[in-house]
Amino acid sequence: MNPAASPVIAFRHAQTIRMIIWIIAVQAAFWSLALLVRPPVIDPVFKQNRLADVALQGPDGQMREPGGRPNYYLGEGREARFVATVRLDSPDQGLVVFAPRYNRWARLSVNGQVIPLSDAPAWRGGRLGGKWVVPPGFLRAGRNVLTLDIGRECCRAYLAALIAAPPGPIDRAIRQWRLQSALPPIGLMVLGLFGAVSCLMAAGRSPYRQLGHAAALAFIGMALGGVWQIDVLTPSSEPLYGAAGQLTLLATFSGLVALADRWFPGGPRFDRYLTVLAPAFFVVIAATAFTTDGMPTLLRNLVDTTIVVLANIAIIACVRRGLQQDRQAWIPDAAVVLLVPSISLADLIDSIQVDPLALSIAPLGVLALAILLMLGIVRRARMLSRRLEDANILLDARIAEKQAELEATAELLRQREAEAAVQGERSRIMRDMHDGMGGQLLSVLMLSRDENSPRHMITRTVEQAIDDLRLLIDSLDSVGDTMDIALGQFRERAETKLRAAGMKLVWSNALDGHSIMLAPGAILAVYRIMQEAINNAVRHSGGQVVSLAISRYGSNGIEIAIADDGRPGAGLWKRGRGLSNMEMRAQTIGGSLAIETGAHGTRVVLRIPAH
Structure with a gap:
């Protein structure tokens, strides 16, 4: 083994350890913050009053246990009837029934009587949940049967939970739950739009124009993800609604790939693939938006997974390229950019296993992208500072050559200015003495030659001359x-x-x-x-x-x-x-x-x- 290679190998090992520490620290800090922002805690009121004996009624009228994931009850068809029972000791208080999440539409019947929704949120898929207030006249002491019909246009019907409790604490819990559900997408939309506009303004005539446009595209995708979750601009067709969510995902990852490709040195290299794959995915997604049943669940999961995996491969390749060129300089950026694969993969697994209609990197992606841009601003400020330092070193040599000449010139100018100031002040004093005291002394001389001049006139003229001389002296003494x-x-x-x-x-x-x-x-x-x-x-x-x-x-x-x-x-x-x-x-x-x-x-x- 060559002894000269040992320090190089040790240096590379040290850089590798430093990179691992950076990645672990950034991931730990980010996911700790994510847990603080979205703590996995179920509301105690919901947990206490959640109905556990929910059954699925088949087409033949037989009751069976609904299938699905731990957090959802799933029906096989487009419409499903979920049945549950609740026992009441005091039906005169009334009953509040709440379904936190369901898809498309829901209709509640209590003991065979249809109960209208007490409020009708405009969000699709019951994203704010459905609340029914059951009057005491529809209830009876003991066992009460709740029947909830769930329907949708495609795929399977699902119901997150069914909660029933007397009015009071349940109402406050519902308001708090809806507020927590509404704030993230609204904040996502506002932050995404603000980030997109800021990047476009910063990229006006900047040398980082392409970088700013790529970041703006990622922010626009995230803002559209917030709009999609709010579901304000989506028409009533569910296939179109699902396609809109996939298109926001495509826009977000296209922007992130373009940003990472331009962020690290040696790029861009993936523009050719983006211009081919992004339109291809767009055509596939848009083609299913106007069909009757929309994109099948398996195909939708496959498309989402393909978009996420290909984008992450490109992003990791950009990170690797930057580390190969200058590992020491690009380790912090790499650690932040690697948040995107971890966030997107966790979001993909969550959407496939838990939430049938929620795949969006946007909520946490905005934070990761904001961190990356802040890091980039700091980095480019440091690079600019280094360039200025290098320029200053070059300029110092030239300035040193001129410094002696400038000092001599400045000294000569100071002498001339001092002489001019002294000469000007001397001229002013002479003018004041000539106009003031000189004229008065001349008057005294003329009066003294005239034997008929009164003595008091001579005395007053002399006093005026003396006063004027004293004023002149006082004005000079007051300098400063x-x-x-x-x-x-x-x-x-x-x-x-x-x-x-x-x-x-x-x-x-x-x-x-x-x-x-x-x-x-x-x-x-x-x-x-x-x-x-x-x-x-x-x-x-x-x-x-x-x-x-x-x-x-x-x-x-x-x-x-x-x-x-x-x-x-x-x-x-x-x-x-x-x-x-x-x-x-x-x-x-x-x-x-x-x-x-x-x-x-x-x-x-x-x-x-x-x-």
Whole structure:
């Protein structure tokens, strides 16, 4: 033996053990969940009141034990009469008779009197069962004879059970049983349609278009299986009803084979067989749908078995093909896909041995298919992630080549941006000094050369220049501060000016530290508007109190209201350049200025919306 081959053999053995563990774990988890969803527990009320002495009356009137399976009483012909007895101690309570499952139609007679159905479900084959409420007048103390006539168009008549009990608990048990019988097919129909639509939408322009179409076909077959079990769209002909069930089975397995064939690498390989066998089965099934007796039971079982076996052979071949190419990568998918053979074979055995008219992989198949698609989504996401990682590795080499150049370029851009910002701020400061303090100093110079100029005019002009310089410095000091802090720096200067004029400042700030920030140029414009408003209040209002209220405006704006208690004339605010300068500064920073004058004084409102 070649020593170099030993590690390879050990690796293959390890993979085989891993595959077996995966298959056992998935099967155990799935069937445990299936038992939880559909526990094999008979309702205690049904079990307690089930009639055990059901006999079959032959054409000659003789009673004999009905044949059949453990869960069903079977008659040989299309019509059968089942007879049972029930003993009553108190017939005045009445009696409820319930047949959980029977085929085609049923008629109940009690002591020779025909009892009409108390409700008539629209489902074929008594899938919701038949309930008869027997009035006390039809009953007698002691032995009562129940005769149930069962009929159908083909095959044999069958009756699942016959239950008789007084009203009360039996009614609640019937409602619960019907609800449990109705929910699975309805949920199957809804989930199947949802899965089919989702797969078709996902397969629109996807590279997995064929995979999505195959999954949609399987989901459509399962949805049709739910519709078939609900029996809403099926006409009254029983052969057509049986053929519809077989066609849903054919559609479901055709979709599952096509999906598995495309799921694993190396496919598809079974499209040629599908295009030949599926139409052939369709023709055979459809040909019997419009006959008088429909497809015989043996032939129907043979067709169902052939569909299930051939489909499972194809699915197992797809799994084997995938494991041969990359066993380690496809073991989880194989374990999930192998649920389909186990579910379908268990369903086939159950339908042949127990339920004469129920063969449908759909209820549990939807869950298996959903698990497979979820696994596929995760797998393809991982594959995409690996491809992205490989692409990132290739890109990293190219990015590394450009990184130094980009860093140098970015550094140069940062320097230029910093220089441009400094130059812009320098230009703004120079412009503010030239327009503000420069003009005021020029006025002082002109007044000082004129010997007739009043001294107080020179003094006021110098004070204005100093105030403007302080505002400029304060705006530069407020860089990085929020508006409530920047405006707080203005408070001390406003109080000093008003105190010197014999007036009082009432300050109100409702920003509460809200992080509203403006550029230094905008803050300087706000300072100048506020200063002009306070200067006008000092010069013209004649009042005693100036209130300054700061609050939020809109979502993230600011409102500053400056009001005095004087009584100026309306014309004072219309003269001079002060008002025009205030409005121009407000517009420059994107705000608005409103002035309200009245009997209670003047109010200047500056509103700056969110930036």
